[in-house]
Amino acid sequence: MKNNKTGILLSLFEIALGILLLIDPIGFTTGIIIAAGILLLLFGVVEVIKYFRSEPVKAASEQYLTKGLCALGAGIFCVVKTEWFTVAFPAMTFLYGIVVLVTGLSKLQLTVDMLRVKSKKWFLALISAVISLACAIVILLNPFSSTAVLWMVAGITLIVESLIDVVTWFLGGREQKKASQPAEGAAE
DSSP: OGGGHHHHHHHHHHHHHHHHHHHOHHHHHHHHHHHHHHHHHHHHHHHHHHHHHSOHHHHHHHTHHHHHHHHHHHHHHHHHOHHHHHHTHHHHHHHHHHHHHHHHHHHHHHHHHHHHTTOTTHHHHHHHHHHHHHHHHHHHHOOOSSHHHHHHHHHHHHHHHHHHHHHHHHHHHHHHHHHHSOOTTTOO
């Protein structure tokens, strides 16, 4: 379980994201875009300040001003033009589908890895991989008529995949712990 703490935390984060997407997909997405814009604005201000506080040669070589101005521009765009992201959603959905596809393929490798080490719970990883791959195909084919429905499907996908991942990691950790304990009669 120690090796999987990051994975479990990521899964719990994905469950929370999935729930928020189910509650208000457009509002949540808009909120995320605005929050990203604010973070970009803060980063931009820091980079511009670093430019003027650094030695001229270092400031020029690190390109603090360019980084800062680009971040400020992107931040302003995110905060002011959040509706652009909704219009550009089909392209973002395609990218999300690619991410889910890659995740499914990595879960497929986890399944094979679990089979190779003779884990009894390999089928849970397989179920998660199949769900990920199926969701990726659905997202990439985009049979939905509205953005909100697609985000809801994405939310359900995140929740189901993450719950299965947590169960797989938990049961896999218990199985690994049992396997690492010495046999009771072996010490005698």
